[in-house]
Amino acid sequence: MADINPALETPSDLNRNDTRTVADALNTALADCFAIYLKTKNFHWHVSGPHFRDYHLLLDDQAAQILGVTDAIAERVRKTGNTTLRSIGDISRHQQIADNDRDFVPPHEMLAELREDNLKLIETLRDARERAEAAKDTATSSIADEWIDQAEERAWFLFEASRKS
Structure with a gap:
């Protein structure tokens, strides 16, 4: 991370070097959230078939x-005196979740891909939480538990919605 502009320095009793590693992990999680958000909206716009409405x-x-x-993630990064993502390019440099630009994705593949993406996000959020604890x-650390719980719920719903029986 580049040196912070003094105008952006946020008062904090946390060690700046320690929070920088937390901010790095949170910025990766943030980029992944944006990637999953856009993919979820893409699939929302293009889903078809007998379960369309659901x-x-x-x-x-x-x-x-x-x-x-x-x-919430971006604000947490700033509260610790660090800087966060600034652009689509910045997101793409940090994201670990792959984009899906296919013209057609069958609904069962949509749900499976999003389930796996949310499971990857959980790993990233757990890493950020562990760094925060350190x-x-x-x-x-506390708020990351909520984000993990939400991602686990999304993965669970996607799993249940894609079951054959």
């Missing part, structure tokens, strides 16, 4: 939840 509504609900998390950043 999947369409599920994906819209999940996209709204993911978008809500993005602001930095004695209990606020980040």
Whole structure:
């Protein structure tokens, strides 16, 4: 991470070097949230088939939840005196979740891909939480539990919605 502009320095009793590693992990999680958000909206717009309404509504609900998390993650990074993502290019440099640009994705593949993406996000969030605990950043550690729980719920819903029986 580049040196912080003094105008952006946020007062904090946390060690700046320790929180920088937390911010790095949170910025990766933030980029992944944006990637999953856009993919979820893409699938929401392009889902088809006999379960259209159910999947369409599920994906819209999940996209709204993911978008809500993005602001909380970015604000947590800033509260620790660090800087966060600034652009689509910055997101693409940090994201670990692959985009899906296919013209057609069958609904069962949509749900499976989003389930796996949310499971990857859980790993990233757990890493951020562990780094926060090591930095004695209990606020980040505590709120990360909520973000993990939400991603686990999304993965569970996607799993149940895609079951054959």
